[in-house]
Amino acid sequence: MSRGAWGLKSSINEIATPAFWGRMAVRAFTRSWGRDVMLYTGGVSFFALLAVFPAIAILIGLYKIGLSIGPVSQQAAALADVLPHAAQAIFLAEINRLAATSASAVSAQSAFALIIGAYAAHRGFKALLAGLNLIHDETEPHGFFKFNLLAFFVALFAFGLFTVVSGAVVTARVLMHAGVAAGASGSNDALPFDGLLPAAGLALGLTMLYRYAMSHRTRVAWVPAIVGGVAATLLSMISSWLCAIYVERIAQLGATYGSVGAVVVLLIWLSWNVNAIFYGGAFATEMEIAWRSRGAPEFQPQEETPAAEVVSLSARRASRR
Numbered sequence: 197m198s199r200g201a202w203g204l205k206s207s208i209n210e211i212a213t214p215a216f217w218g219r220m221a222v223r224a225f226t227r228s229w230g231r232d233v234m235l236y237t238g239g240v241s242f243f244a245l246l247a248v249f250p251a252i253a254i255l256i257g258l259y260k261i262g263l264s265i266g267p268v269s270q271q272a273a274a275l276a277d278v279l280p281h282a283a284q285a286i287f288l289a290e291i292n293r294l295a296a297t298s299a300s301a302v303s304a305q306s307a308f309a310l311i312i313g314a315y316a317a318h319r320g321f322k323a324l325l326a327g328l329n330l331i332h333d334e335t336e337p338h339g340f341f342k343f344n345l346l347a348f349f350v351a352l353f354a355f356g357l358f359t360v361v362s363g364a365v366v367t368a369r370v371l372m373h374a375g376v377a378a379g380a381s382g383s384n385d386a387l388p389f390d391g392l393l394p395a396a397g398l399a400l401g402l403t404m405l406y407r408y409a410m411s412h413r414t415r416v417a418w419v420p421a422i423v424g425g426v427a428a429t430l431l432s433m434i435s436s437w438l439c440a441i442y443v444e445r446i447a448q449l450g451a452t453y454g455s456v457g458a459v460v461v462l463l464i465w466l467s468w469n470v471n472a473i474f475y476g477g478a479f480a481t482e483m484e485i486a487w488r489s490r491g492a493p494e495f496q497p498q499e500e501t502p503a504a505e506v507v508s509l510s511a512r513r514a515s516r517r
Contacts, residue, residue, distance in 0.1 A: 220482050224427075228331060228471070228478035236327030237474065241467040243320030245459070249290055250313030251355070254306050256291070279436075279465060286458040321347040321354070324470070328410045328477045336412060350409055354401060361397030368393060399429040402473060406480045420483035428476025435468040 279287060325347055338346065403425030407416050442464075 223482045224479040239323035240470045243316045247316035250309035253309035317351045321351045420480040424476040424480030431472035
């Protein structure tokens with residue numbers, strides 16, 4: 197056996213061990229937690245909270261122009277299941293309010309919401325991309341127009357993926373209830389599929405985000421991008437579950453924040469999920485560093501890049517000057 201083949205086999209055997217994945221998990225946590233990433237986490241969470249309700253108004257306005265209001269209400273309500281119960285209440289109340297409003301009023305609100313939602317979504321995705329670039333040690337930021345254009349297309353892709361996944365969830369539930377009504381024997385098989393659809397859509401979206409938007413010079417290889425997307429999705433699901441336990445059984449936020457307690461719950465849930473997205477990007481970055489440091493072949497042909505260094509926010513600002 198040649199030396200290169202032996203090295204490749206040794207690297208594959210090491211990757212298959214739990215110790216390797218444990219080291220990757222610890223290094224990814226250090227990379228995503230011990231930097232200035234918390235600044236970007238706050239920015240993304242704030243702009244996501246600012247954009248979520250205008251996005252609902254835009255969807256309902258589009259449906260009321262020429263289609264039935266029922267499907268979009270079902271789509272929004274289906275994905276609201278992943279939220280904590282306190283956040284679901286304010287989310288569903290806004291959907292019911294807009295669904296009961298006249299078409300002319302909703303159209304006017306949607307036109308105004310389009311401005312606010314577009315601004316908030318664009319700024320939120322810019323903060324998300326900037327945080328991922330920091331995690332990936334990108335010392336040469338995009339130019340002004342290229343960065344804004346990239347954020348616009350990422351936001352557009354996310355909005356389209358959200359619509360497709362929510363529509364698929366509603367379709368699966370309709371088929372499940374139709375099977376139950378018809379007395380079909382295999383109707384219970386649709387429930388796990390229904391629950392896995394949002395997770396599959398999130399994993400796909402995050403994989404594409406890490407692959408095409410996290411690196412400037414070269415694209416992130418498929419294997420680290422996929423692993424990072426899966427890791428971020430699992431962490432997001434666990435975070436949502438822990439957030440529900442925290443805000444519903446441990447911390448009585450309603451007694452502290454009063455009527456705005458539901459908004460605080462939604463903001464906490466958003467921040468935890470944004471941290472999960474940044475952790476997935478850190479995991480993908482650490483996988484690339486570990487693979488290249490062992491002299492193994494690249495996941496795909498790429499140009500040689502310098503060794504990764506910790507880049508602080510002050511260093512990035514100094515490089516721009």
